[in-house]
Amino acid sequence: MTDTNGDVRLSGISKTYGSFTAVHPLDLTVPQGSFFALLGASGCGKTTTLRMIAGLEEPTTGTVALGDQDVTALPPYKRPVNTVFQSYALFPHLDVFENVAFGLRRRGIKSVKKQVEEMLELVQLGEQVRKKPHQLSGGQQQRVAVARALINHPKVLLLDEPLGALDLKLRRQMQLELKRIQTEVGITFIHVTHDQEEAMTMADTVAVMNAGRVEQLGSPAELYENPQSTFVANFLGTSNLIEAEVDAKSGDEIIVKAADSKLVLPAARCSAPASAGGKVLVGIRPEKISLTHADDAGSIPEGRNRITGTIADASFIGVSTQYVIDSPVCDEFAVYVQNIERDGRLVPGAEVVLHWSPAHTFGLDANQDIDAGVESVEEEAAA
């Protein structure tokens, strides 16, 4: 990890098509050997960014560097980078063996047999060597595409929505498979996806992109626990966002007022400038919240953030029950409660108190669309 010779460095890279800006000037460093995900809805510029690294798209401004080498001006066939294309782009006239051997042969390597066989072993396709791509299943084609790229030992492997064409079960399986392969070969993977769960399962570092910009970059847990914008908060999982007014700032805590409740959040977890009287958005993840019937409100420990409300809807999911709570601060408050001991009184119409630890609260700048990222998740699900 300390070796920086294989780092991918994008400096001020951007891409415009006529008057449309696909990628705004972007600085990004992907450390060698990491599994990096570019996550975003379709049209956010993630694939364009990937294609600029591959050399398939020429950046309008900025440079692409691999380690110490500036590769911006190099055509794709001169870059030590390989791509796993969306829908694979396997050569239909060549069998599995020749598809995988393609890159080696182009570099003038004569004895490819051993390497190809080892690579097909790695992706568990040893039996299918002489089959043509159209005789393989989607998952097998996907493995061929990975093998065809990996056999060249690129400095970076680019994956453009590689699992998009697979069904859900196979996708889960291939996520683990790709993660295993990455750990085994230790090559830098840059993975483009619109599936937040996929990005979080596989990647060490995730960059969330929106409208041609990186909204936030960090480890999956960091992004999830401490989102810096409403887009990230809504795109990664579900967030309850409450419009609140800053009441006071005491030490490392910020006290805010929303309707009739006072809420506390750690100053370190507030990405917005908070001064008394200013507005902030207070966020809390649905699974961090506990639900107590109003009759038992006295048993809630001191020091927790609390909000009162009425259960509007409850759906039993199995491991958890998902409630929608109608409260004065937010009319569709989502709460996920683990089904450990179910309180029979928690049915639609019941008066409840929502409470959670202040440490789980985060604060966002109020000058942004509170619903950013919500629609894009739904669009992807519909598509």
Place this chain on the structure above:
Amino acid sequence: MTTVTEAPPLAPTPVEEPRRPRRRGRLVPYWLLLPGILWLLVFFALPMVYQASTSVQTGSLEEGYKVTWHFATYWDALSEYWPQFLRSVLYAGVATVLCLLLGYPLAYLIAFRAGRWRNVILVLVIAPFFTSFLIRTLAWKTILADGGPVVGALSSLHVLDVTSWLGITAGERVLATPLAVVCGLTYNFLPFMILPLYTSLERIDGRLHEAAGDLYAKPFTTFRKVTFPLSMPGVVSGTLLTFIPASGDYVNADLLGSTDTRMVGNVIQTQFLRILDYPTAAALSFILMAAILVMVTLYIRKSGTEDLV
């Protein structure tokens, strides 16, 4: 999971209802085929049988022809006209190669580089068909006329010296030489090469080019290893569509050639329409057909495109 469990109850409904329309519907394809089958019977199969019987007849115009199973006609026709056969194959072969060399870059351009001009260029490729084949070939007579600009230019560039030395032109003339005939054939059959090439090139997924480039193939290697192999169905159908009609053609040799450039088509035409030796003409037709069939079969086997098409 829900889709799996819901599937069985859906199944019985479609089975019950459409039974009646389906039985009647089963015959519809055959009724639709009938006109075509009748057409082929009357205008293809019957004439073939008639020609076959003509080729084994003997007799004369005055006494009438009778089927005498005189197969010697075939041997006589072949031994007398083999130079014309050979010439047909040669001219058609050269014209096909020229068509491929001219047509491939053009088809490539239309398929990958033409952008919004694609349809315009395609229309231009087909535009010559709006004029009669004969008129277009006659136009070439003017283009290649003695002392005309083309011949003048070729002469001053000393191209004609080279071609005369090769024996494909004669002195200061291009008209009435093999070169003129091959030019005519190439021109007339070029669209039959371009269109199938274009169709198969256009079907190639552009991402395959990107993938090849990504896997260290230089642009020309990408062409050699990916584009060209994938366009083989187009190359095969284009060469067949050019070679087969070109080898039976007689208009180009008739209008642009001389007695020294007669192709087998010219011989068949003369035998049928001027000498009125029907058995020889029929025998020549069958030999030509058989020769083309054999060549085409070998060619398709060799190019191994069966599983690409």
